[in-house]
Amino acid sequence: MQSDFVEQKQGESRSSFVTPDLASDKPVGNDLEGGQYYTGFLRHATHLLSRCGIETHGIAPVPAEERIETRWYQMFFVWFSVNMNIGTFSTGTVGPAFFSLGINDSIIIIVVVDLVICLFPAFFAVFGPKLGMRAMVQARFSWGYFGAIIPAVLNVFSLQGFLVLNCIVGGQALASLSSHLDDTLGIIIIAVITLVVTFCGYRIIHWYESIAWIPNVIAFITMLGVGYPQLRDNQSAPVSQATVAEVISFSSILTASIISYCTVTPDYGVYHSPAASSARLFLYTYLAFFTSSVACHTLGAAFAAAAPNVPVWNAGFNNSSSVGGLLYSVLLPTGAFGKILITLVALSIPSVCAPNMYTFSTSFMTIAPWFAAIPRWIYILISEAVLIPVAIIGAKKFYTTVVDILDLIGYWSSVFAAIILTEHMLFRRASFSEDQYPITTWASYALLPSGIPAVVAFACGCGALVPFMSQAWYVGPMARHGSGDVGVYVGFVVGAITYALARGFENLWYKR
Numbered sequence: 001m002q003s004d005f006v007e008q009k010q011g012e013s014r015s016s017f018v019t020p021d022l023a024s025d026k027p028v029g030n031d032l033e034g035g036q037y038y039t040g041f042l043r044h045a046t047h048l049l050s051r052c053g054i055e056t057h058g059i060a061p062v063p064a065e066e067r068i069e070t071r072w073y074q075m076f077f078v079w080f081s082v083n084m085n086i087g088t089f090s091t092g093t094v095g096p097a098f099f100s101l102g103i104n105d106s107i108i109i110i111v112v113v114d115l116v117i118c119l120f121p122a123f124f125a126v127f128g129p130k131l132g133m134r135a136m137v138q139a140r141f142s143w144g145y146f147g148a149i150i151p152a153v154l155n156v157f158s159l160q161g162f163l164v165l166n167c168i169v170g171g172q173a174l175a176s177l178s179s180h181l182d183d184t185l186g187i188i189i190i191a192v193i194t195l196v197v198t199f200c201g202y203r204i205i206h207w208y209e210s211i212a213w214i215p216n217v218i219a220f221i222t223m224l225g226v227g228y229p230q231l232r233d234n235q236s237a238p239v240s241q242a243t244v245a246e247v248i249s250f251s252s253i254l255t256a257s258i259i260s261y262c263t264v265t266p267d268y269g270v271y272h273s274p275a276a277s278s279a280r281l282f283l284y285t286y287l288a289f290f291t292s293s294v295a296c297h298t299l300g301a302a303f304a305a306a307a308p309n310v311p312v313w314n315a316g317f318n319n320s321s322s323v324g325g326l327l328y329s330v331l332l333p334t335g336a337f338g339k340i341l342i343t344l345v346a347l348s349i350p351s352v353c354a355p356n357m358y359t360f361s362t363s364f365m366t367i368a369p370w371f372a373a374i375p376r377w378i379y380i381l382i383s384e385a386v387l388i389p390v391a392i393i394g395a396k397k398f399y400t401t402v403v404d405i406l407d408l409i410g411y412w413s414s415v416f417a418a419i420i421l422t423e424h425m426l427f428r429r430a431s432f433s434e435d436q437y438p439i440t441t442w443a444s445y446a447l448l449p450s451g452i453p454a455v456v457a458f459a460c461g462c463g464a465l466v467p468f469m470s471q472a473w474y475v476g477p478m479a480r481h482g483s484g485d486v487g488v489y490v491g492f493v494v495g496a497i498t499y500a501l502a503r504g505f506e507n508l509w510y511k512r
Contacts, residue, residue, distance in 0.1 A: 046375045055201025059365045059372055061439045062132035062270045069272045074206050075125060075284040078268050079261075081209040081351040083292035084216050086173060087166040088352075090323040091257045092300025097317075099246040102239030106301035109247060113254040114294040120417055121261035122286035126278045128269025130432035135266040135359070136366040137442055139416075142423035142499075144451020145444070148366065150458065151416050155263045155363040158409040159356040160386060162260070166356075167191055167391040170349030173324030176316065177339055183395045186324075186346065188388055194353040195384045198361075199377055202271060205354050212351035213292075215344035219331070220299055222341060227303065227330045230313070234306035248484030249470060255488050256410020258293060262417040264359045274432070303330060357383050410488045411469070415461035418495035419454050427503055453502035461495030 050056040095106035127138055136155060140148040171186030197208050224231075265285065303326060307313040316322065316329025327345065331338030361379035365372045428436040441447035465487035470479035479485060 042375060042378070046377070049377060053203075054199065054377065055203065056375060056377075057202075058376065059134055059137055059362055061137065061442055064132065064274065067129060067132050067271055067273050070275070072129075072272060072276045072281065072284060074210065075269060075272065075281055076288045077213070078206055078209040078355070079121075079125070079265070079285055079288035080292045081213040081216075081348075082261075082355055083289060083352070084213045084220075084296060085348055085352055086216070086323060086327065086345055087169050087349065088257075088293060088296035089220075089300040089327075090165075090169050091254065092297035093304035093323060093326075094253050095250045095301045096305035099250050100240065101242050101246055101250060101301075101305075103235060103302055103305040105239075105242045105247065106250070106305065107298055109251050110254060110297040110301060111294060113251050114258070114290055114297060117255050117258045118286055118289040118293060120259050120421075121265045122282050122289055124262045124417070124420070125265035125269055125285040126281045127432075128266040129272040129274045129276065129281055130278065131266075131437055131439065132270050132274075133266065133439065133442065134270065134362045134366070135263050136363045138266060138437075139420065140442060140448050140451075141428075141437055142419055142449060142451075143454040145448045147451025147455045149368070150455065151263065151412075152363050152366040154412050154416075156360055156367070158260060158263070158413070159360040159363065160383060160390075161409060162356045163194070163353055163360070163383065163387050164391045164394050166349055166353050167194075167387060168395045169323055170346045170353075171324070171391065171395060172322045173327060173342055173346035173349075176322065176325045176328035177342055184392050187391045187395065190346065190349050190353065191384060191388050191391070193347060194350040194357055194387075195380065197350050197354040198357040199380050201358075201376075202268070205358060206268070208354065209351055212348045215341065216348055219327070219341040219345045220295070222334060222338070223303070223327065223330050224299065226333055227306070227313075230306050230310045231302050234302075234309055239305075243482070243484075245470075245479070245482050245484035248486055252410065252485045252488045254297065256413070258289065259417055259488070260409045260413040261289075262420070263363075263413060264355060267359050267362060268355065278432075357387075408471075411465055411491055412458075412462065414488045414492040415458050415465075415495035418461065418492045419457055419499045422496045422499045423454075423503065426500055427507075450506065453499055453506050456502050457495050457499035460498040461491040464494040465491035 046056050092106070092110065095101040095109065096103065101109075124135070127133065127135070131138060136148060136152045139151050143151065167187045167190045168183070170190035171183045171188075174186030174189060175181045175183045197204060269281065300323075303313070304317070307317045307326060312332065313326060313329045316325035316327075316332075318325050324342075324346065328338070328342050331341060334341070357380060360383050361376045364379045364382075365374070365376065424430060438447070467476040467478045468483060468485065468487040468490050469476045470485035470487075476487075
């Protein structure tokens with residue numbers, strides 16, 4: 001009964017279609033909803049979709065009376081499924097395949113990084129049920145109405161980048177099954193499944209994520225059982241001494257892949273009841289992120305490190321360019337059962353793609369009032385149209401694409417996370433109360449913070465990390481001297497300190 005009510009609220013269409021003043025100087029409640037002010041075709045199409053149960057809610061905060069979903073365990077399964085897949089596995093392979101790290105070094109780095117960095121997206125997930133606001137809307141309470149356009153735009157490009165990466169991995173896995181399949185066809189299949197799941201909205205995404213992890217867990221356990229003898233033998237294989245730069249750069253890749261979820265996790269709790277304690281919501285999400293990430297990262301590193309010493313695996317890995325081929329070659333001894341597992345693993349890639357595409361749409365709507373006046377499902381179609389051709393091109397240089405996209409996303413995401421956390425802990429007194437977050441002001445540029453401290457901190461954080469960058473197209477002076485790519489960490493520290501100082505100064509200025 002309760003879930004039926006949630007579905008009704010997510011899909012309902014209002015009878016009034018008057019466009020509100022989206023950037024007014026007065027408090028705004030929940031007027032800005034998808035489906036309320038569309039005209040012509042968009043209005044009729046959105047009304048029809050809402051009657052079919054498709055979510056048509058816009059970016060307005062979900063009021064407390066509509067946040068009634070009490071299946072808080074969904075907060076675990078949505079993020080467990082997102083990370084328990086071949087996409088996270090592929091991130092783990094970067095250590096041995098791209099930075100030539102040994103298995104022991106890779107595992108130590110993975111455990112330490114995952115243990116610490118998973119704290120961040122787990123904390124951000126609490127904002128969803130407590131405030132009912134999407135991540136980019138909530139950002140306005142530190143970045144201001146106009147300043148929040150910056151992270152919204154960056155999030156749109158970042159999430160599309162993640163979609164490209166994961167579609168490539170899924171496409172490669174499907175292509176490995178038969179000579180009649182290629183990466184292009186596999187990418188199209190993954191993209192279409194992602195489109196269907198995301199188009200339906202919040203409720204269907206949560207349902208899908210509750211089961212998508214099952215074939216992946218079975219496949220990874222089977223891989224471990226089949227490949228254990230080779231993995232055991234590889235532990236004693238000689239490897240070159242890891243350099244500080246290699247260790248730090250691999251840790252940065254892992255950090256970037258996790259901390260980037262800070263811009264996403266709040267979106268998947270906006271219909272869940274705020275009655276659960278913050279600690280409970282945090283724990284569900286942290287356990288989901290840590291258990292799935294450390295398992296998949298470790299497996300990816302182990303199999304990638306062993307592949308050069310196992311001819312069949314190395315042939316499937318195709319010179320460290322096909323993670324799907326590596327999975328297929330490992331499961332080859334299991335015959336038809338292995339092919340079924342590979343198929344299921346590849347077809348479950350939308351478990352990580354769907355949340356990215358969903359938040360892509362809501363982030364796009366946050367950029368400007370006229371974007372918010374277009375329904376969410378239109379942006380889903382735009383994302384799909386961009387995804388397929390870009391993924392097909394990007395598949396030609398997989399690891400270069402992975403490293404460049406993950407690092408670039410991690411750079412700005414770390415500064416963004418630092419600003420939001422500093423605002424919440426120091427200036428909102430770590431409270432989610434109405435006094436600290438007056439939700440009715442969410443679309444009022446005059447009543448929201450100016451955003452100047454956030455923009456200044458973001459500029460300083462991004463500027464400070466440039467000398468520490470290490471990319472194929474640019475290596476900063478500090479990175480050239482052997483520091484490795486520590487840009488993600490430098491950006492976070494500088495962003496937090498600069499924001500605290502600038503925001504404190506702003507408060508003192510206005511008090512005068």
